[in-house]
Amino acid sequence: MSLRQIVVEWLDDNYHFGEAASLIRDDEMSFLKNGILDSLGFVQLVLFLEKRLGIKIDRKQLSPKNFDGMGKILAFVAAVPGYTGPR
Amino acid sequence: MIFSGVEFAYFLPVALALYWLVPRRAGAQNAVLLVLGYLFYFTWSPRLVPLFALATLVDYAAARFIAAQREAGGREGATPTEQARRDRLARLGLGVSLAYNLGQLCLFKYLGFFAESLAAMLATVGVHASLPVLHLALPLGISFYTFQKIAYVVDVYDGKIPACRSPLTFATFVAFFPQLIAGPIVRGDDTLPQLAAPRRPDAEQWRAGAGLFLLGFVKKAYVADFLARYVVDPVFADPAQFSARAHWLALAGYGVQVFCDFSGYSEMAIGTGRLFGVELPKNFDYPLLAKSLPELWRRWHITLNTWLFEYVFGPLTTGTSWLRGRLDAGFLVVFLASGLWHGARATFVVWGLVHGLGLVVHHRWDEAWRRLCRKDRAWVARRRSAPYVALSWALTQAFFLLSLVPFRSASLGDAARFARGLLAPHAGPALPAASAAPFGALQVALCFALFAAYHLLEIGRGARLRDAFFALHPVVRGAVYGAVVALLLLLVPVSAGTFIYAQF
Structure with missing residues (x-):
């Protein structure tokens, strides 16, 4: 399962129940501005990704700059030291 | 001087004329804004102007010191020992700034409250202590500009923004009079670049x-x-x-x-x-439209709640914090802090706790609904139905309104008396x-x-x-x-x- 699928599945399980993939029009789309995820959801997503992918995300990086959109999440997680791909 | 007062009707046109008449260079414009900011502050708290200036200076120096340590530690050829030493010094700079800002806030705003609360608690177990209480005038806008400066120094420490080099720009950032006494709580990454560039009509x-x-x-x-x-x-x-x-x-x-x-x-x-x-x-952002407590807090006093989320809730519930993943505890801590931010009074503490508990209950309820939605998609439709949405809206607004009883009351006794009056005909x-x-x-x-x-x-x-x-x-x-x-x-x-x- 790709990282994209993991994120979409989490969004479906927690917020959009089967509609996440259709709601995310493109990788640049802001999750915050388009109601895909709220700020509390960011925290929950970060905690989930840490557990699911076995990575550590520094509190300094918990910012919309890194998580507000599919493209940003994919690029950010790929650059996390120690990340070796979905498990 | 307040925005809706007569004095401001005279102050604003003169201030605008002065501001737009000076050469359109950032330095000249900021100099005018700085003088206006201090003049504005002076009309409220003339005796506390030096304290306000000192608080500005401390954070300017702390941020510059932190940035210098970061630069030296990241220099090519810096040994790991040197990097560790520079990191420690940067942490020291952050610590000094936090201690100064929070210390000042505690001294002026909370010391009396905590001393009186402690004395009251001791009295309940039969110990009648006479604790010294300082009755200091609360510097105007202290909660707003303190949070603004803390965010700035933490952002510099985290490497999110560079330290402001110009003392004039930084002092203008802190003393920008439109938001000086009651926000919005501005952030360095947003406002400093605006003040560093010349503004055109x-x-x-x-x-x-x-x-x-x-x-x-x-x-x-x-x-x-x-x-x-x-x-x-x-x-x-x-x-x-x-x-x-x-x-x-x-x-x-x-x-x-x-x-x-x-x-x-x-x-x-x-x-x-x-x-x-x-x-x-x-x-x-139109809080009357909120259909849940989290949504309400995304629409009400956005700059304070964003601040609390980014600098308290996020760090507290992620990373290596001992409250990692404990969102319920995070809600309680954040809203207790929010209550205390509003004032050193038991009524604000109760108000904060009520909202913290409200968010915990909402979070649990939401989790339960999600579990149902995962099992059967029919629950998704129920959750989106007009009656569910209308009820959510009504409960959210009623909860917020009732929570204003302690918020408005001078004491818990007054709040209880008012609450009884709501029910007893x-x-x-x-x-x-x-x-x-x-x-x-x-x-x-x-x-x-x-x-x-x-x-x-x-x-x-x-x-x-x-x-x-x-x-x-x-x-x-x-x-x-x-x-x-x-x-x-x-x-x-x-x-x-x-x-x-x-x-x-």
């Missing part, structure tokens, strides 16, 4: 600023002040004199008052900022002193109608109507604005009260 920005200022003025000087004087204050001052209906009216009136007072202030601040070519962040006037005002009942109804209309113009047909108004010929819109100003001159007393949030 922009007719569209001025138009938007003046319109927003007028809207904020109507909310504050007419709606909030009228409701406070004739509907809210009389009942909260002496609840026993009034009927249960008057209690409910006063509570609803306070909900409208506190919103119009603070969002009106924020709009006047943002509008004034635009007249000076500086864009301040939005502080309110007893004799007394149904409508407070509003009848004393010209067209009293009509004006009360108009205040509530304006509050509702403000929100309704944001959704559905209301939004289309609003857009149609803004599409009208400028002369027609100008005539409407003129009529509003004329009405205000008739209805609003010359000397307006202070802002609720300025006291925090």
Whole structure:
């Protein structure tokens, strides 16, 4: 399962129940501005990704700059030291 | 001097003329803004101006020191030992800044409260201690500018923004008078770049600023002040004199008052900022439309709640924190902090705890619904149905309104007395002193109608109507604005009260 699928599945399980993939029009789309995820959801997503992918995300990086959109999440997680791909 | 006062009507045109007449260089413009900021502060707290200046200097120096350590530690050829030493020094710089800012806040705002609370607690176990209590004047806007400076220094420490090199730009950032006494709480990454560049006259920005200022003025000087004087204050001052209906009216009136007072202030601040070519962040986003507590807190006092989320909740519930993943505990801590931020009073602590608990309950409820939705998609449709949405909205708004009882009361005893008055039917006037005002009942109804209309113009047909108004010929819109100003001159007393949030 790709990282994209993991994120979409989490969004479906927690917020959009089967509609996440259709709601995310493109990788640049802001999750915050388009109601895909709220700020509390960011925290929950970060905690989930840490557990699911076995990575550590520094509190300094918990910012919309890194998580507000599919493209940003994919690029950010790929650059996390120690990340070796979905498990 | 407050935005809705007569003095400000003289101050603003002179300030604007001075500002736009100086050469369009950032330095010259900032020098004018700095003088205006200190002058504005001086009219409120002349004796505390040196303290305000010192607080600015401390954070300017701390951020520059941190940035210097980061630069030295990251230099090519720096050994791991040297990097570790520089990291320690950067942490020291952050620690000094935090200790100074929080220490100052504690000294002026909380020391007396904690000493009195401790004495009261000891008294309950039979120990009568006489603790020394300092009665210091609370520096105006201390909660706002302290949070603003803490965010700046933490952001520099985290490497999110560079340390501001110019002391003039930084001092202007701290003392920018439109947001100095009651926010919005601005952030370095947003406001410092604006102040570092020269600002040019922009007719569209001025138009938007003046319109927003007028809207904020109507909310504050007419709606909030009228409701406070004739509907809210009389009942909260002496609840026993009034009927249960008057209690409910006063509570609803306070909900409208506190919103119009603070969002009106924020709009006047943002509008004034635009007249000076500086864009301040939005502080309110139609909170009456919120259908859940988390949504309400994303719409109410946005800059404070974003601050609390980014600098308290996020670090507390992620990373290596011992509260990692414990979102419920995070809610309680954040709202306890929010309550204390509003003031050193037991009523604010209770208000914060009530909202923290409210968020915990909402979070648990939401989790339970999600579990149901995962099992059976029919629950998704139920969750989106009109009755569910309407009930969510009603519960959210009712919860918020009832939580204002301790928020408005001077003591827990007063809050309890007012709460009893909401439930116990007893004799007394149904409508407070509003009848004393010209067209009293009509004006009360108009205040509530304006509050509702403000929100309704944001959704559905209301939004289309609003857009149609803004599409009208400028002369027609100008005539409407003129009529509003004329009405205000008739209805609003010359000397307006202070802002609720300025006291925090």
